[in-house]
Amino acid sequence: MRLSGRFGRFGGCYVPEILVPALEQLESAFLDAQDDPAFAAELEDLLANYAGRPTPLTRCRNLPGTIYLKREDLLHGGAHKTNQVLGQALLARRMGKRRLIAETGAGQHGVATAIAGALLGFETVVYMGAEDVERQQLNVFRMELMGATVVRVEGGGRTLKDAINEALRDWSASFETTHYLLGTAAGPHPFPTMVREFQRVIGREARAQILAQLGRLPDAVVACVGGGSNAIGLFADFLDDDVRLVGVEAAGKGLDGGRHGATLMRGTPGILHGAETYVLQDADGQVADSWSVSAGLDYPAVGPEHAHLKDSGRAEYVGATDAEALAAFQALAQSEGILCAFESAHALAHALKLAEAEPDRAILVGLSGRGDKDVAQAQALLA
Amino acid sequence: MSRYAAMFERLRGRGEGAFGAFAMLGDPDLGASAALLDALVAGGADMIEVGIPFSDPVADGPVIQAAAQRALDAGVRVAHCFDLIAALRARHSAVPIGILTYANIVVARGGFMRDAAEAGADSLLIADVPALEAGPFTRDMDEAGIEPVLIAAPNTPDAALARIATLSKAYTYCVSRTGITGTHAGGTFDRSLIERLAAAGAPPPIFGFGISRPEHVRAALESGAAGVVCGSAIVDLASRGESVVNLVHLLKMATIRDKGRNDSGAQ
Numbered sequence: 001m002r003l004s005g006r007f008g009r010f011g012g013c014y015v016p017e018i019l020v021p022a023l024e025q026l027e028s029a030f031l032d033a034q035d036d037p038a039f040a041a042e043l044e045d046l047l048a049n050y051a052g053r054p055t056p057l058t059r060c061r062n063l064p065g066t067i068y069l070k071r072e073d074l075l076h077g078g079a080h081k082t083n084q085v086l087g088q089a090l091l092a093r094r095m096g097k098r099r100l101i102a103e104t105g106a107g108q109h110g111v112a113t114a115i116a117g118a119l120l121g122f123e124t125v126v127y128m129g130a131e132d133v134e135r136q137q138l139n140v141f142r143m144e145l146m147g148a149t150v151v152r153v154e155g156g157g158r159t160l161k162d163a164i165n166e167a168l169r170d171w172s173a174s175f176e177t178t179h180y181l182l183g184t185a186a187g188p189h190p191f192p193t194m195v196r197e198f199q200r201v202i203g204r205e206a207r208a209q210i211l212a213q214l215g216r217l218p219d220a221v222v223a224c225v226g227g228g229s230n231a232i233g234l235f236a237d238f239l240d241d242d243v244r245l246v247g248v249e250a251a252g253k254g255l256d257g258g259r260h261g262a263t264l265m266r267g268t269p270g271i272l273h274g275a276e277t278y279v280l281q282d283a284d285g286q287v288a289d290s291w292s293v294s295a296g297l298d299y300p301a302v303g304p305e306h307a308h309l310k311d312s313g314r315a316e317y318v319g320a321t322d323a324e325a326l327a328a329f330q331a332l333a334q335s336e337g338i339l340c341a342f343e344s345a346h347a348l349a350h351a352l353k354l355a356e357a358e359p360d361r362a363i364l365v366g367l368s369g370r371g372d373k374d375v376a377q378a379q380a381l382l383a
Numbered sequence: 384m385s386r387y388a389a390m391f392e393r394l395r396g397r398g399e400g401a402f403g404a405f406a407m408l409g410d411p412d413l414g415a416s417a418a419l420l421d422a423l424v425a426g427g428a429d430m431i432e433v434g435i436p437f438s439d440p441v442a443d444g445p446v447i448q449a450a451a452q453r454a455l456d457a458g459v460r461v462a463h464c465f466d467l468i469a470a471l472r473a474r475h476s477a478v479p480i481g482i483l484t485y486a487n488i489v490v491a492r493g494g495f496m497r498d499a500a501e502a503g504a505d506s507l508l509i510a511d512v513p514a515l516e517a518g519p520f521t522r523d524m525d526e527a528g529i530e531p532v533l534i535a536a537p538n539t540p541d542a543a544l545a546r547i548a549t550l551s552k553a554y555t556y557c558v559s560r561t562g563i564t565g566t567h568a569g570g571t572f573d574r575s576l577i578e579r580l581a582a583a584g585a586p587p588p589i590f591g592f593g594i595s596r597p598e599h600v601r602a603a604l605e606s607g608a609a610g611v612v613c614g615s616a617i618v619d620l621a622s623r624g625e626s627v628v629n630l631v632h633l634l635k636m637a638t639i640r641d642k643g644r645n646d647s648g649a650q
Contacts, residue, residue: 001515014486016442017513018536018562020543155448161439168441172562271486271511272439284461285491286438 001027005189007308013188015168015274022175027190029095034197039090046086050119051076053083053201057209057364062335065355067348068218069367070206070234073340079369080230081112084198085181089116092179099123099178103167105132105160105226106295107139108341108369109183114148116181124148127166129159132295139373157289160299164273184227185303188274192232192303199233206364207237214362220244220354223366224346225317226261226296228303230368235315244316247306248350250292251319261290263302264310264317270301277304293322293381294342294374320349326381328352329371341369342377385530386479386505387553390429391587391609400600400638401554401610403589404428404617404631405483407450408435408467409459411622416454419621420471424478426631429638431471432612433504435464435484442485442510444565446615450622461492465502472503481506481532481553489520496527506553508532514539514546521550532556535580535588537573548585555585557608559592565615577607597637604638611638 001024005011013023033039047053055074060067072080092100100122104110110126117124126143130152133140140150156162164187171180185195203221210218221238223231225247235245252260260266263278270279272287280288280300290300309315320328325342328349332338340348344367351365371378384392394401404423409416423431436451436459443451468480482504489495489509499507507529512520514533521531530552535544537560547555557580559571572590580588587609594600595616603611613634617627 012516013513014511014516015513016510016562017534017539017543017547018558020513020515021538021540156438156452165439165441169444169563172442173560269490271490273441274511279487281487281491283491285487285489286455287487 007305010304010307014271015188030194051082054205065359066362068364072368073370077112079108081109084195085112085116087198088181097179100181101125102181103127103163107136114143114146118146126150127163129153129163131158185229185232186227196232200236202233203237218364219361221364222246222347222351224248224343226299228306234366247317248346249319250297251321252291259291261292261297262319272301275304277307296343320346324349339371342374344368400604401429402635402638403430403612405432405614408464409454410450411453412457426628427635430479432481437485444563446619447564450618468502479505483508496523500527506530506532514543544583548583554587554589556591557588572603572606574606600637
């Protein structure tokens with residue numbers, strides 16, 4: 001490896017030996033592409049003319065305080081996922097791979113991968129926990145419409161964690177022809193670094209947009225954290241600024257009951273899915289099943305750079321419960337006419353608390369995805 | 384001399400390859416697991432490899448995944464696994480015992496290596512710790528008197544093989560091209576991997592994936608390996624409530640170079 005792949009004590013490359021050459025090839029392709037103007041030009045063209053970048057920065061008109069929304073919900077595919085999927089798919093083509101595999105929870109990353117597979121001509125296979133397949137039929141059908149094969153994963157708790165396990169097993173046997181298009185800034189090196197760099201565009205645009213609209217930097221930048229890709233992409237260009245960075249985890253039914261996805265708040269350091277990071281686990285190191293109303297935050301580990309930002313104190317991590325997220329989801333719909341994803345509603349829920357405490361502060365919220373996928377669930381929950 | 388070194392020396396003298404038998408500790412419960420370990424010894428296994436179950440075993444195929452899940456569902460804890468190893472050691476003083484598990488199980492328990500040594504285990508393989516991350520782990524193993532076992536794959540570059548050769552002590556665990564445990568890969572063993580390991584001065588190479596029939600054992604040994612480990616075939620048979628003694632015996636017989644030929648007709 002050419003980079004350390006470490007964020008303080010966290011990160012690394014904890015995978016079976018057979019996968020190390022594939023990760024070395026990926027790191028090498030990524031670093032070479034970073035220095036290749038033709039790669040950057042093609043990615044920029046796709047992001048602008050296919051995916052719809054730059055996304056707007058919207059100042060809320062009716063919610064209390066001064067809240068700005070970075071509108072990744074308006075990106076093609078319906079979430080920030082498309083940014084890095086296009087980057088990785090171009091790398092896969094550069095490496096001569098013909099097949100993409102991906103894991104998905106709610107289906108957003110699977111849909112984004114299916115989009116890239118259809119556009120760039122890859123065979124695409126998406127692993128999805130059987131539980132999630134049942135909960136997210138619409139996204140399964142969207143993936144299939146775009147030509148992807150969705151594989152139901154029956155192992156373990158039948159959710160995102162188990163889908164990642166199965167994708168890693170596939171890749172162990174298929175890496176010569178197949179790229180594993182991991183969906184978040186987690187996993188073994190180089191994924192956390194690479195995904196951050198492909199998502200950095202969110203924060204780069206938002207920083208310039210808020211300087212133009214507000215005339216200064218925001219006081220706080222708030223994003224939801226499951227694996228943590230939209231948060232790290234939004235935070236990256238603010239790390240050196242005097243700006244509070246706040247990651248919002250899924251507090252689920254409450255932090256004390258064990259039914260949550262608050263890995264950084266309630267987890268302990270461990271090694272899962274290739275990285276040393278915070279993990280929800282028992283005293284033996286068996287990984288716990290996480291829980292959240294939003295499938296995208298329902299993950300018992302977290303990207304290793306967030307683990308480092310927590311321990312270094314540069315970012316703070318808080319929780320929003322299912323109920324708080326649902327209330328924020330409704331408030332945004334009623335006040336601003338925007339249906340956001342349940343994941344993004346966690347970030348908004350915390351921003352509303354900050355706005356109430358200190359109404360003069362300007363808060364930038366990462367609105368990572370749109371809420372169409374959650375409408376049926378919202379209908380059931382609000383009935 | 385370590386138990387592994389003594390075993391390899393003894394087998395070399397007899398012209399036999401080493402036969403390792405694997406079982407998941409606590410599968411399907413503690414009592415049955417202890418009995419299965421004894422059956423492996425009774426069948427003639429030269430070395431016993433035991434898995435400590437982990438909730439997310441990414442290097443394992445469906446058979447071993449299911450075994451780990453059965454053990455966890457039965458409430459098996461890591462402490463129980465060390466108890467099973469200690470009891471096995473008390474009943475069989477000479478057989479080498481190796482632990483196979485995952486990094487999170489090791490790091491979650493302060494003093495894992497010391498506890499493993501005290502229970503009487505001889506080696507430790509951590510499936511998701513490749514050579515480039517192995518340094519801190521093998522240092523702890525060396526201090527505790529546990530012999531590290533690292534994995535080598537056909538696609539592992541020479542520089543990494545050199546590191547594997549330096550860090551591995553008991554044996555080198557060789558895998559086939561298919562990446563995860565299971566019986567699907569039977570019969571394809573990479574002779575060039577064995578030659579490259581020998582050139583790097585690695586400890587004896589053992590093929591660990593795709594061994595379920597006597598002809599696989601013979602093919603692995605003919606490729607130059609010092610032995611084999613059979614896992615999924617044994618675990619699968621045991622999970623159906625059948626005795627594994629005959630399978631272990633049949634596969635062990637195939638490690639005996641002359642006698643092996645006679646056995647293939649008997650199948």
